[in-house]
Amino acid sequence: MACQIYSRVVVNVAGICERTLWIINHHAAGPGRHESLAGELADRGWLVKLFASSFVHNVFIELKNYPPGCHHLNEIERGVDRVWIRTPPYYDNSLSRLVNHLYFTCRVARLGRALDAPEAVIGSSTHLCAGLAAYLLSRKHNVPFVFEVRDIWPQSLVDIGAISKYSPLTVGMGVLEKFLYRKAHLIISVLPGGKEHIAQLGLEDKKVVYIPNGVDLAWYDRCTREGCLTPEQAALFRRLKGWVVFTYTGAHGYANGLETVLKAAEILHRAGIGGIHVLMVGDGPAKAGLVKAAAERGLANVTFLNTLEKSQLPIILKNSDGCLFHLRNSKAYRYGLSSNKLFDYMAAARPIIAAVEKAPNTEFARFGLHVPSDEPGALADAMLQMAGETPGARKVMGERARAYVEKFHDIPVLAGKLAEVLESLKKSV
Structure with a gap:
């Protein structure tokens, strides 16, 4: 592994350039939704770059050994370009976790600016900063921005009592949430009622598609x-x-x-x-x-x-x-x-x-x-x-x-639906 990011155009055996997609998910460190979807899309001829933090939430461990002065690593797994981001550790839900989120956002936005443009950028919650990074990169490269909602922040945090409805953090996240919904060319909801939530905010829900979680x-x-x-x-x-x-x-x-x-x-x-x-x-x-x-x-x-x-x-x-x-x-x-x-x-x-x-x-x-x-x-x-x-x-x-x-809920079924909506997005933008 080297402390570098690969920016390349991949040509398949038929001589056709692969379609490119970036997925930004802070918490895609292990087997899960985006690793599986990215692998399936790669098998179908897509070049997928998956950005994730190598510091694992909940178990609080660092997965990678970075050389001195290195803040990111690039690996190829099942045809997927894995971009690991080194982020500051945290061990609870204190300010250090917020610092971790903001650092990830800034690092991804900085790295992505130097790469060849993809055809679309997906920013996936839980935290909203991943969506912000995706939006900034979509603007830089003039490509569609897709916002994926896996957990409805800040509302779900308020519902479980983690933060107050009236705290400055809640208000700030609420402003960012609505901003990302408005700016997204497409919104993917993992939850069946995601469209209902967006409509309740008084925002357009016609661009919301439901692609649930699944299993490979x-x-x-x-x-x-x-x-x-x-x-x-x-x-x-x-x-x-x-x-x-x-x-x-x-x-x-x-x-x-x-x-x-x-x-x-x-x-x-x-x-x-x-x-x-x-x-x-x-x-x-x-x-x-x-x-x-x-x-x-x-x-x-x-x-x-x-x-x-x-x-x-x-x-x-x-x-x-x-x-x-x-x-x-x-x-x-x-x-x-x-x-x-x-x-x-x-x-x-x-x-x-x-x-x-x-x-x-x-x-x-x-x-x-x-x-x-x-x-x-x-x-x-x-x-x-x-x-x-x-x-x-x-x-x-x-x-x-x-x-x-x-x-x-089989991953090939969900990947097919994702490929379909991305194709329709390309035609409509």
Whole structure:
């Protein structure tokens, strides 16, 4: 790796110049939406440059070793130009995180000015500064600006109580949000209700398209075929043979409300109901408290595993009987969900119990059970109900979930839709 940025025109085997696209996503450090979409577009003849910070949010680690004086690195992965940006570290939601965001924005804007022009620039939230960097570069190169909304800032931060509705930071972000919506040639909403939010701001919603999150099923199936349990994991599932295992994977944070899952397991335990086990995989700020609470309550029907590589999750889910999804009740989800966790569960062809205020989609009842969030009794009843189904009935529910995700959320399907809207954008601008 060298401390440089490649600016090049790529010609494919047919002698045709590849179409170029830039994606700016501060938090695209690991496997996820943009890595998968960029790889799929590259396979279809696009040259995609993906800008991301190499400092990983939540786990607070630096992925890259930069030479002295170097502030960015360039790598090629699956035909995608990966541009890693070195940003100042932070370890909480203090001012240092804001500094990290602003540094990323300035660095990307500076680097992008020196490169050959792409055909379009996508700036993806969560934070709005990524959108600002994309807008500035689109103006510099006179190309369309696409703003992708994955989390509605600042409204979602207000909804979860992270910031005050009247704080200067909220007001400033609100001004920037509306500015980016107005200036974007195209707005991509990951949430099904994104158009509704933009309309409520009194802005034009005709340029909003819905492209949800998804899962790379080819990659997922390969991990399932080639993966194997560790000796400790294999011993755990041998011990639980004959039990119905419900698995939760992902963050153990405030928004996930996993105390409700723990209380549901406690209800089953206190009632003397055996044969049901809850497996909780992941980490986060609430993890230590959950582990302590489970031990103090003597919950032998709950097991915790540390965070695993994403490639290890398919084999864990394959050995599970059902999957758990819970989010604390919050106005932040009023515009719907597009949770990668749910799509991973569906890819595993496992039935799902979703404890959220609104069912994840209109067909959810065909492949899962929906109960309100923050209600341990309802969640315990749902686990008891699903455990009471025959293995064959659970298999049918899981197969329906898999069919749904294949149709609507497989990465090639989503990449095709993205390519289509970018093509139409080129014709209209």
